[in-house]
Amino acid sequence: MKIKEIVKILDAEVLTGELYLDIEIEEFAVCDLLSDVLALSKDRFLLLTGLTTQQVVRTAEIAGGIGVVFVRGKTPEPGAIGMARSHHIPLLMTPMSTFDACRTIVEAINKKEK
């Protein structure tokens, strides 16, 4: 699934990184603790999180993430946007809760596999 499909199904706003929405997502990760992001065993993941600090983008970058989705319409710190711009990581913001966002993604994946 591509990031731009996520934009559509999560009714998400692209905060930065319009140019990188064609990237293929290999994994999904949902974490509200930075060390949990680092404990993931795969890279090229899309991170869904309730954290909004600059460090969440830094952590995604280090761990090989390809994008970050902020849930519940939470806005990241301005520094997070600057960091994402520098590392070409798209940032999305969805009004959905973590649960609804996850359910929507899973439903979309299941539909594709059928």
Added chain:
Amino acid sequence: MTILHSKEKLTLASELIYEIKVKDAMTRDVIYFSQDSTFREIQSSLKKHRISGAPILDEKKNIIGMVSIDNVITALDEGYVNEKVKDYMSRDIITIPQNYSLVSAIKKFEKYKFGRLPVTKNTRTDKIAGILTMGDILNCLLVSIQTIAEKVEKKEDQNTLLSDKMIGQDKKKRLQFEVKKADFDNAGQVASMIRNYLQKLNIEKQILRRVAIVCYEAEMNISIHSLGGHITVEVEETKIEIIATDYGPGIPDIEEAMRPGYTTASEQIRALGFGAGMGLPNIKRCADYLELESSMETGTILKAIIHVEGLGG
């Protein structure tokens, strides 16, 4: 315009509106009229400049009144549009000194419901310094937020360039980076530079990830728990070696520190999303070999090795 009464958390915005002064947000190039201007002249000037009001100044640039598009409409309506403004303008003017914060300005806008506030040089004079609208305030806040983002972006770009420059010379060079105590704004900067460096060496992405995570956790440990230190990375044919050294005060109980979930991090650190007690366990998981030596006198030395296959010359 109830910015100040919003129930939402406006942490950054409220910090900024206290920090930014009226003079930083106001328009300095003021369109103004003399009291001898006619409503007709005022109407065409307002239209030309696409504004809905302006101050009336005397010869010494002191504010003596305000005129708005509403006043012009009334003049048209009641048939005195060719008369001078001095007999009709509002004279009980509300001004704001240029050194006040935007908070005071917003409060005045909310209290008096004006579209614009003439700005004075200071509290003791009516001499004009500029003019302020809610649009100016909004614009200034947006620019401030953008400046913060741009600053971070520029710094990251510079770090990437810096790590790019390290390549090209000797590939088997030892890289050394300093890590400062409690420097959370730059947290992860070293790990990010090492990651970029290794990426440019075409190192396999899973290895890259593991090295970056070891460096990041080690960097955070030095920054959070010690007085500072440094991280060195050495890329060899078959392995990548990471050594993180700090100046103390050392780990009292290494076995405890290795236990997942064990943490001594403060509330402040945890608010940043760190300090979950997973640092050393994460390093252990990512490294093929880990050695940890700590003394309460000299500090901690962490040595991690990650094997690589055929790195090529």
